[in-house]
Amino acid sequence: MNPINTTVFIVMALFVLGGCTSGEKCSKMVREKCTSCHSIKKSCAQVGKSKKYWEATVNQMIRLNAPISGKEKKTLVRCLGNSQKYLNELCEK
Numbered sequence: 001m002n003p004i005n006t007t008v009f010i011v012m013a014l015f016v017l018g019g020c021t022s023g024e025k026c027s028k029m030v031r032e033k034c035t036s037c038h039s040i041k042k043s044c045a046q047v048g049k050s051k052k053y054w055e056a057t058v059n060q061m062i063r064l065n066a067p068i069s070g071k072e073k074k075t076l077v078r079c080l081g082n083s084q085k086y087l088n089e090l091c092e093k
Helices: 001-023 024-034 040-044 050-063 070-082 087-091
Strands: none
Touching: 001 040, 024 040, 024 070, 040 087, 050 070
16 A cells, blocks of 8 residues: 555544544434433443443343434444543533
8 A cells, every 4th residue: 555545544544433433423422312311410420331331231221212223322332431531521511
């Protein structure tokens, strides 16, 4: 791979990955998908829990008929599993 193609690939990868896990996107999704049934305090009280914990929790919410698609589930688990990084501004309010 030549240097220009490598640079383009890296920039595109960073753009895509950054967009998938940005704090703004995470905050918005948590507000849309979690706070329709729970207060934000409930999610924020769990800050620091593992991705494994959140995967089980989100799966349970889906079993209880939460309107969460497969793609949204992956994003929610990633966001909540990295909540200290992505949800600080949401939880500080």
